[in-house]
Amino acid sequence: MTNPTSEGRPRTLPGQEGTALSRSAARVVGVVIVVVISVAALLVRPSLVDASTGVGEASEGAASSSVMETGHTTDVTVKVDGMAFVPSSIEVPAGDRLQITFVNTGDQRHDLVFANGAESGAVAPGAQAVVDAGVVSEDLEGWCSLPGHRQMGMVLDVVAVGASSDEDAGADADASSVASADSGEGDMDHSSTATDSSVPTMAELAEAAENAEPYPADLSELDDSTEHSYTFTVTEGTEEVAAGVTRAVWTYNGTSPGPILHGRVGDTFHITLVNEGTMGHSIDFHAGELAPDEPMRTIEPGQSLEYTFTAGRSGVWMYHCSTMPMSSHIANGMFGAVVIEPDGLEEVDRSYVLIQSEMYLGADGEAADATKVAAGIPDVVAFNGRAFQYDAHPLTAKVGERVRMWVLDAGPNSPWSFHVVGTQFDTVWSEGAYSVYHGTSADGVTRGTTGAQVLSLQAAEGGFVEFVPSEAGHYAIVNHQMSLAEKGAHGVLEVLE
Numbered sequence: 001m002t003n004p005t006s007e008g009r010p011r012t013l014p015g016q017e018g019t020a021l022s023r024s025a026a027r028v029v030g031v032v033i034v035v036v037i038s039v040a041a042l043l044v045r046p047s048l049v050d051a052s053t054g055v056g057e058a059s060e061g062a063a064s065s066s067v068m069e070t071g072h073t074t075d076v077t078v079k080v081d082g083m084a085f086v087p088s089s090i091e092v093p094a095g096d097r098l099q100i101t102f103v104n105t106g107d108q109r110h111d112l113v114f115a116n117g118a119e120s121g122a123v124a125p126g127a128q129a130v131v132d133a134g135v136v137s138e139d140l141e142g143w144c145s146l147p148g149h150r151q152m153g154m155v156l157d158v159v160a161v162g163a164s165s166d167e168d169a170g171a172d173a174d175a176s177s178v179a180s181a182d183s184g185e186g187d188m189d190h191s192s193t194a195t196d197s198s199v200p201t202m203a204e205l206a207e208a209a210e211n212a213e214p215y216p217a218d219l220s221e222l223d224d225s226t227e228h229s230y231t232f233t234v235t236e237g238t239e240e241v242a243a244g245v246t247r248a249v250w251t252y253n254g255t256s257p258g259p260i261l262h263g264r265v266g267d268t269f270h271i272t273l274v275n276e277g278t279m280g281h282s283i284d285f286h287a288g289e290l291a292p293d294e295p296m297r298t299i300e301p302g303q304s305l306e307y308t309f310t311a312g313r314s315g316v317w318m319y320h321c322s323t324m325p326m327s328s329h330i331a332n333g334m335f336g337a338v339v340i341e342p343d344g345l346e347e348v349d350r351s352y353v354l355i356q357s358e359m360y361l362g363a364d365g366e367a368a369d370a371t372k373v374a375a376g377i378p379d380v381v382a383f384n385g386r387a388f389q390y391d392a393h394p395l396t397a398k399v400g401e402r403v404r405m406w407v408l409d410a411g412p413n414s415p416w417s418f419h420v421v422g423t424q425f426d427t428v429w430s431e432g433a434y435s436v437y438h439g440t441s442a443d444g445v446t447r448g449t450t451g452a453q454v455l456s457l458q459a460a461e462g463g464f465v466e467f468v469p470s471e472a473g474h475y476a477i478v479n480h481q482m483s484l485a486e487k488g489a490h491g492v493l494e495v496l497e
Contacts, residue, residue, distance in 0.1 A: 256333030316462030387488020411459030
C-alpha cells in the first residue's frame with residue numbers, strides 16, 4: 001500500500017468536506033428524537049428506584065394489565081456462577097409481586113436490571129441486594145448491564161405463569177424497554193448494547209490524529225538494573241476518537257496502551273496494581289510464569305495487589321486485563337507490552353515499538369459494543385492506541401541506519417500482516433525464533449541474501465523486524481490486510497538524508 005497522499009497522510013475524498021458538519025447535525029436531530037421518545041415512554045411507565053434504601057422498584061405500569069393482582073409475593077434468591085445467573089429462569093404466578101434477593105457469588109461486581117426499570121445497582125463480590133421487580137403480569141427479561149456481561153450470558157428470564165399474551169401487554173413491554181434505556185448505575189451507564197455511534201471516516205480519524213499528542217513509540221534504553229518496580233493504576237474515562245465521537249477507555253496509568261516495559265532475561269519486575277475504576281479489573285503478564293490464582297485475580301475498586309515475576313525467556317510479551325469478558329476489557333484499552341531482549345541482541349540506530357489494537361464503537365462516550373466485539377469486525381484499528389497517528393506524526397530515521405521495529409498484536413481479534421512499504425526485512429524474529437537473519441547465524445551460516453516482506457501475527461503474538469532504508473522518503477507502515485489499514489492501522493517512517 002502506498003501512502004494515501006504524497007505527505008504520507010490519508011486523503012480527504014471528494015464529497016467529504018461537509019461530512020463533519022452533516023454528522024454533527026445528524027447527532028443533534030438524533031438527540032431530539034431520543035428525548036422525545038424517552039419522555040413519551042416515561043409518560044407510559046415512569047421508572048421508580050428508591051435510592052435511599054438501595055431496593056430497586058419496578059414501575060407501576062407493570063401492574064396495569066388484564067391480570068389481577070393476587071396480593072402474594074414470590075421471593076427468589078438469585079446467585080452468580082461464572083458469567084451466568086443461577087437460576088437463569090424463574091417461574092412466577094401471574095399477578096404475584098416478585099422480590100429477588102440478588103447474592104453476588106462471583107469474583108467481580110455485577111448488577112441485575114430489568115426491562116421494566118427495576119435494578120439492583122452495582123453489587124460487589126460477596127454482597128447482596130434486594131430487587132423489587134413489581135407485579136408480574138407478563139414475561140420479563142433481566143440482565144447484568146456491565147459491558148459485555150449480557151452478551152456473555154448473564155440473562156435472567158422471568159416467566160409469568162398463567163398470563164394471557166395480548167397485544168396490549170406486548171406494546172406496554174416495548175414502551176418499558178425504551179424507558180429503561182436511560183437507566184444506569186450512578187454516573188456511569190454500563191450498558192453496552194447501543195450501536196448508534198457514528199463510525200468516523202478516514203479523513204476524520206486523520207484530523208483527530210493531527211490534533212492529538214502521539215504515543216511515544218521509541219523503545220526506552222536499558223541500563224544495568226535487574227530489578228524494576230512500577231505502579232499500574234487503573235482508571236476509567238473517555239477519549240475523543242474523532243470530532244464529535246468519543247468512547248469510554250479503561251487504562252493502566254492513563255494511556256492505552258499502558259507503559260511499555262523493557263528488560264533482559266533474568267530481570268525481575270515488581271508491579272503494584274491499584275484499581276481506581278468503578279468495576280473489577282486485573283492484569284496478566286505473559287512475560288511471567290506464575291499460577292494465575294492470586295496475581296491475576298480481579299480486584300475491586302479501591303483495592304490493590306502485588307504482582308512479581310522474573311522474565312525467564314525473551315520475547316515481545318503482551319499484558320492485559322484478564323477480568324471477564326477479557327475481549328471487552330482489551331477492546332476498551334487495557335493492554336500493553338513487555339520487551340525482553342534476546343541474549344546477544346546487537347545495537348541498532350533506531351528502535352520502535354508498535355502495538356496494534358481494535359476499537360468497536362458503542363454509543364457515544366460509552367464502552368465498546370460487546371456484540372461488535374464478538375462479531376470481530378472492528379470500526380477502527382490503531383497503532384499504539386490511535387488511528388493514523390504516525391501519519392500525522394511520522395517516525396523518523398536516516399538513510400543507511402538500521403531500524404528495528406518491535407511489534408505486538410494486542411487484538412482482541414484481528415490479525416496483523418506487518419509490512420513497511422519500500423523495504424525488505426533482512427531480519428525477522430517472531431515468538432522466540434529467527435526466520436531471517438542479516439548476518440552469520442549461530443550455526444555459522446551466512447544468510448545475508450534472504451529477506452521477508454511481512455511479519456504475520458495473530459492476536460497476542462509479537463516479534464521484531466530489521467531493515468536499512470537506502471533512500472530518503474516516506475515509507476508507509478501498514479497492516480497488509482488492507483481493510484484494516486484503511487481503518488487506521490497505518491503510519492509513516494520518514495527517512496531523511
